[in-house]
Amino acid sequence: MNRRNFNRALAASAALAAVPYVRAQSPKLKIGVILPKSGYLSFIGQSCQKGADLAPGVIRDLLGVDIELMNADFESNVDTARTRAERLIQEGANVLVGPFDSGAAAAIAQVAEQRGVPFVINIAAAPQITEQGYKFVFRNFQTAGDIVRNGLALMGELFQATNTVPRTAVFMHVNDTFGQAMAKGIGAFMPRLTQLPFKIVDTISYDPAAKDLTVEVSKAKAANADFLMLVCRLNDAIILRREMVKQRWNPMGIVSPGSPGMYEEQYFKALGKLSEHSISNVPWYNPNAKLTKVVEKAFLKQNPKDKLVFHGLNAGFTFEAILVAADAYKRAKSTDAKTLADAIRQTNITEKMTLGGPIKFNEKGQVEGIGSACVQNLNLTPTVVLPTNAATAKPVFPAPYYKK
Amino acid sequence: MSVDLVANVVIAGVLTGLVYGLMALGLSVIFGVVRVVNFAHGEMMTVAMYAATILFAAFKLDPFLAMLPVAALFFVLGYALQAGLINPFITRPEHSQFMLLVAVAIVMVNAMLMIFGPDARNVQLDYQLESFEIGKILIDKARLYAAGAALVAAAALFCFFRYSLTGKAIRACADNYLGAKVVGLNVKKYYAFTFGLGSACVAVAGCAMALLVDVTPPLGPYYTLLAFVIVIVGGLGSMTGALLGGVLIGVSEALAGLFITPSAKSMFSFGLLILVLLLRPQGLLGRR
Numbered sequence: 001m002n003r004r005n006f007n008r009a010l011a012a013s014a015a016l017a018a019v020p021y022v023r024a025q026s027p028k029l030k031i032g033v034i035l036p037k038s039g040y041l042s043f044i045g046q047s048c049q050k051g052a053d054l055a056p057g058v059i060r061d062l063l064g065v066d067i068e069l070m071n072a073d074f075e076s077n078v079d080t081a082r083t084r085a086e087r088l089i090q091e092g093a094n095v096l097v098g099p100f101d102s103g104a105a106a107a108i109a110q111v112a113e114q115r116g117v118p119f120v121i122n123i124a125a126a127p128q129i130t131e132q133g134y135k136f137v138f139r140n141f142q143t144a145g146d147i148v149r150n151g152l153a154l155m156g157e158l159f160q161a162t163n164t165v166p167r168t169a170v171f172m173h174v175n176d177t178f179g180q181a182m183a184k185g186i187g188a189f190m191p192r193l194t195q196l197p198f199k200i201v202d203t204i205s206y207d208p209a210a211k212d213l214t215v216e217v218s219k220a221k222a223a224n225a226d227f228l229m230l231v232c233r234l235n236d237a238i239i240l241r242r243e244m245v246k247q248r249w250n251p252m253g254i255v256s257p258g259s260p261g262m263y264e265e266q267y268f269k270a271l272g273k274l275s276e277h278s279i280s281n282v283p284w285y286n287p288n289a290k291l292t293k294v295v296e297k298a299f300l301k302q303n304p305k306d307k308l309v310f311h312g313l314n315a316g317f318t319f320e321a322i323l324v325a326a327d328a329y330k331r332a333k334s335t336d337a338k339t340l341a342d343a344i345r346q347t348n349i350t351e352k353m354t355l356g357g358p359i360k361f362n363e364k365g366q367v368e369g370i371g372s373a374c375v376q377n378l379n380l381t382p383t384v385v386l387p388t389n390a391a392t393a394k395p396v397f398p399a400p401y402y403k404k
Numbered sequence: 405m406s407v408d409l410v411a412n413v414v415i416a417g418v419l420t421g422l423v424y425g426l427m428a429l430g431l432s433v434i435f436g437v438v439r440v441v442n443f444a445h446g447e448m449m450t451v452a453m454y455a456a457t458i459l460f461a462a463f464k465l466d467p468f469l470a471m472l473p474v475a476a477l478f479f480v481l482g483y484a485l486q487a488g489l490i491n492p493f494i495t496r497p498e499h500s501q502f503m504l505l506v507a508v509a510i511v512m513v514n515a516m517l518m519i520f521g522p523d524a525r526n527v528q529l530d531y532q533l534e535s536f537e538i539g540k541i542l543i544d545k546a547r548l549y550a551a552g553a554a555l556v557a558a559a560a561l562f563c564f565f566r567y568s569l570t571g572k573a574i575r576a577c578a579d580n581y582l583g584a585k586v587v588g589l590n591v592k593k594y595y596a597f598t599f600g601l602g603s604a605c606v607a608v609a610g611c612a613m614a615l616l617v618d619v620t621p622p623l624g625p626y627y628t629l630l631a632f633v634i635v636i637v638g639g640l641g642s643m644t645g646a647l648l649g650g651v652l653i654g655v656s657e658a659l660a661g662l663f664i665t666p667s668a669k670s671m672f673s674f675g676l677l678i679l680v681l682l683l684r685p686q687g688l689l690g691r692r
Contacts, residue, residue, distance in 0.1 A: 038522030039622060175667040206666045211617045214416045214544070215661035215669070222409045235524060235618070245533045246544050247412075270526070274533075 028068040029329040031322055032093030034084050034108060036100060039076025040209045040235050043266040044314055048100050048122060050306075051315030054298040055322040062294070065326045076209075078103045085111040085119075094335040095120060095325040097318070102126035102177040109137045118328075118341045122321035123314065125258075126181040130366040136341050138365040140320055142258075142283050142372070144178070148185035150372035151257030151281035156196050157386050158255070158279065158374055162397040165197045166226035166252055172216065172240070173231035174208035178259070182231045186257060201225050208233045213243050221249040227398075228254045230262075237261035237278075238270045245274060252398035256280040263375050263382035265310035275377050277399035284355055284373035284384065285316040287392075291353045295319055309382055316353045323349065324359060355390070405662070408540035413658045415543055419551040421654020423612050425647035426554035427627065428634035429561065430605030436641035437578040437598040440490055440501050444509035446627030448603060451512060452478060452610025453619035454520060460527040460614075467527055467611040468553060474611055475604040482603025486596040494595070509624065516621035524618035532615060550612035557608045558647055561601065565643070574598050633673055637680045639690020648688060652676065 033052045036045035049071070056067050070093050074081035081104035085096055089111070096112055096119040099105055105124035112119035113134045121129065121139040125147055130139050142150065159165065171186065173179040183205070190200065202223040206216045217240060220228065228251050232240065238261075241254070254277075256262060262278040285292055292308075299308045299315065308315065328343035329335070349359040355371030362368055374386035378393055385395035431445045442448075455474045459465040489508070493501050531549075535542040565571040577584040577594045584591050617623070630653070638649025653673045660672035680687060 038517065040620075042522040042620075043524075204666060207669075210666075211623075212420065213666075214420075215413050215658050216666045218409055218413050218416075219662060219666070222406065239618075242533060246535050247542055248535065 028066045029326060029335060030068050030070055030092055030094045031325055032070045032072060032085070032088030032091075032096045032098075033318075033322075034072045034074050034081060034088065034096060034098035034104070035318075036076040036104070037073040041076040041101060041233065043234050043264060044100055044260055045073070045076075047264065047311045047314035048098075048318040050299065050303060050311050051122075051295075051318035052097070052322060054295065054302050054315075055319050055326075058294060058298045058319070059323060059326045062323075063326055063330050065330050067322065067326050067329075069322075074099060074104055076101070078107050082107040082111055086115075089115050089117050093117065094329075094337070095340060097122060097321045097325060100124065100314070102129065102181065105129050106177065109134055112136050116337050118325070118337060118344055120321040120324050120344065122318040124178070126177045128181075130364045134365060136337070138324065138344050138361050140324060140359055140367045140370070141317055142370045143366065144181035144185045144258075145188075146368075146370070147258030147283070147372070148182060148189050150283075152186070152189055152193055152196065154281040154372060154374040154386055155255060155257060156193070158281075158395055158397055159197060161386060161388075161395055164252070164397055167198055168201045168223075168225040169198045169227050169229045170220045170223040170225035171200045171203045171229045171231075172220055173203070173205055174233055174236060174259075175205040176208050176233075179205065179208065179231050182257070182259065186229075186231075198226065200229070206236065208236055210236055210239065213239050214247075216240070217243040217247050217249065221247055225251065227252040230254055230256050231259040232256065232261040233259070234261045234264050234266055238267060241267075241271055241274055241278070250399075250401045250403040252402050254278045254399075256282070258282050258372065260313070262377065263310075263313070265306075268310070268377070268380050272380075275380065277377060277396055277401070279374060279376045279385075279395070279397070280382075281372055281374050282313060283317070283370050284375060285312040285353050286355050286390070287312075287384075289351075289353055291351050292316075295353055307381075312382070320349075320353060320359065323352075410659075410662065411541050413662045414655060415541065416547060417655035417658030418651055419544070419547040419654075420616070420658075421651035422551040422554040422647065423609055423616070423650070424630060424634055424654055425638075425650025426557055426612070427606060427609035428631045428638070428650055429558055429643055429646040430602035430609070431631045432635045432638070432641055432643060432646040433561070433605065434599055434602035435635070436643070437574055438486070438490070438494070438595045440494070441505070442599075442602070443502060443505035443628060444512055444624075445606060445631050446629070447509045447512040447516075447624035448478070448482075448606045449610045449613065449627045449631075450516065450619060450621065450624040452607040453614040453617075453623070454516065454525070455607070456611040456614035457525040457527055457619060461525075466529060467614045468549060471553065471557075471608050471611045475607040478603040478607035479600040481600075483596045483600035485603075486599030487592070490599065491592050491595060494592075509628065513621050513624050516624070520621065522620060524620045526618040527614055529615070546615040550615055553608060553612050557605060558643070561605065562643060564601075570594075570597065630673075633677050636687055637677055639687025642687065642689040642691070645687055645689035652688075 035048050072084040074084050085108040100123045102124040118136050125144040127143040262280050268275045296308045332339045332343035357369035373384045375382045376385045383393045456467040456470045459470040532546045534545045577591050634649035638645030657669040661669045
């Protein structure tokens with residue numbers, strides 16, 4: 001073979017090699033969804049997954065965009081979250097979505113930033129995640145500061161609406177990244193909110209994976225406070241409520257200034273009537289929004305025996321995170337990471353499912369103006385009781401079990 | 405801080421510690437006789453907890469009533485495990501035994517994940533939410549019953565080893581392997597019997613624990629570690645030491661939670677472990 005023929009053969013084989021590459025390029029956007037589907041956050045992770053599972057169908061109908069989900073379980077373990085994110089990127093994920101947990105979100109954010117892959121956080125509140133100057137990290141969820149500010153404001157509204165004046169609270173919180181951020185937020189905001197009638201008489205932190213909360217509840221009960229202010233997860237909230245009954249501690253109520261746990265389906269299943277009257281001031285979904293109706297229909301089709309109300313926050317924000325990625329892909333017309341990240345930065349979604357203003361990211365990659373609601377467990381269902389314009393029932397406070 | 409608060413917390417610590425003690429007792433008995441450290445101990449306890457929740461879900465069987473059938477089943481399984489899998493490793497180096505039992509533990513955790521999934525399961529009985537009230541002191545009913553069951557099971561085991569012929573034969577095997585063989589004892593059969601007994605202990609502890617804690621597959625490694633801490637504090641191979649270690653760990657965690665911070669509870673049990681290892685390496689009631 002002479003040099004000319006060799007060059008021709010080389011060019012031909014290069015062209016042939018390029019053909020399957022071109023064919024292999026899929027028009028689908030590959031979204032790596034990382035959630036804690038096992039471990040102590042498993043129930044919430046599975047609840048979030050329901051929002052992810054319905055997204056491809058709903059988004060195809062809404063935007064005409066095909067997406068492919070690549071699901072990963074980070075087992076409620078931050079280190080596993082990091083390795084799952086690495087693997088999803090290696091396997092071709094164009095965008096990462098997840099992970100519900102602040103510690104895991106911080107770990108995935110580092111990976112996403114290093115590898116230059118957009119990461120849309122569904123739920124995670126630690127403020128520092130969007131304070132690092134990251135270019136590929138976006139969050140459509142309130143920061144701990146926002147949650148606390150909104151949560152405490154709703155607490156004031158709750159006391160006004162029920163004509164009650166609790167003077168003292170005992171504050172219990174999980175000691176993970178989220179719990180610490182919330183505690184910091186409460187410490188910063190409480191002194192400024194002079195309209196709140198109560199003061200915190202004791203603060204008790206505990207392990208979110210605790211199997212027994214006897215000591216914690218004994219200590220909290222001994223504080224003799226009017227009500228319990230609680231920043232929890234799910235399993236610990238169940239253990240804690242049971243322990244309160246065992247120790248016959250009946251304060252005016254349990255009010256969360258913004259944490260998961262007490263509105264989750266498993267809380268109702270595990271506790272039955274004991275779940276009643278617990279209050280969570282949390283970012284919530286708007287049951288009257290047009291998009292909610294669409295999502296609810298898809299949700300019921302996929303989960304005929306379930307109700308969206310038990311997964312509203314988890315499924316709602318997970319769905320919206322995927323919607324953000326799909327919407328950006330539609331505008332960018334490319335799976336190139338930088339182009340996608342630029343498109344996400346330009347997002348302006350007004351037709352949304354959750355409460356608050358449009359989904360628009362600021363220069364830090366954070367959505368501002370997400371709303372909260374005061375959600376009380378009434379008739380074994382999480383029910384919006386405040387703000388009044390979104391309420392479907394009146395708040396009950398003190399709880400009927402209250403004994404001074 | 406009021407006296408009744410401290411008393412409440414200490415009593416809860418003692419009661420939980422007794423159940424921990426029974427769990428560790430199984431580990432201690434197996435090591436004391438067979439000289440094999442069961443690294444799948446916590447996983448076996450988790451399987452027993454699942455057994456209790458399944459029997460409750462299927463037949464509404466109270467875990468206290470489930471203790472007998474579950475213990476019998478675990479005795480058979482433990483016997484088979486020792487006779488079929490561990491006995492061939494008795495004369496092999498310790499790292500081989502270690503790897504074997506770690507492998508068994510990993511297989512058990514993953515099998516549980518495949519069979520039961522990651523969701524927490526529990527039993528729900530009325531008395532689980534009730535307490536006895538003595539003055540200002542509240543004693544959790546389920547915890548008290550569980551501790552009572554642990555004491556009864558431990559006493560039965562003590563009596564078995566002290567007064568029964570089989571128990572004496574097992575002690576002979578533990579004291580002098582060669583001597584036991586010389587007098588005609590079937591040592592490997594007694595080893596299997598002992599592993600069965602240790603497994604039955606774990607089964608009783610698991611049924612009792614199912615009343616206090618929701619069960620998930622990852623609990624296994626946690627309980628294995630806890631059992632090790634307890635037997636090392638109490639003295640590896642000492643039955644009384646295991647119970648004492650359990651109570652000490654239960655109480656120290658409770659008091660650390662009360663006086664310092666609840667989120668640092670386990671730090672204190674490991675602190676206690678380091679202290680014992682420094683001052684009395686053989687454990688509080690262990691022999692050199």
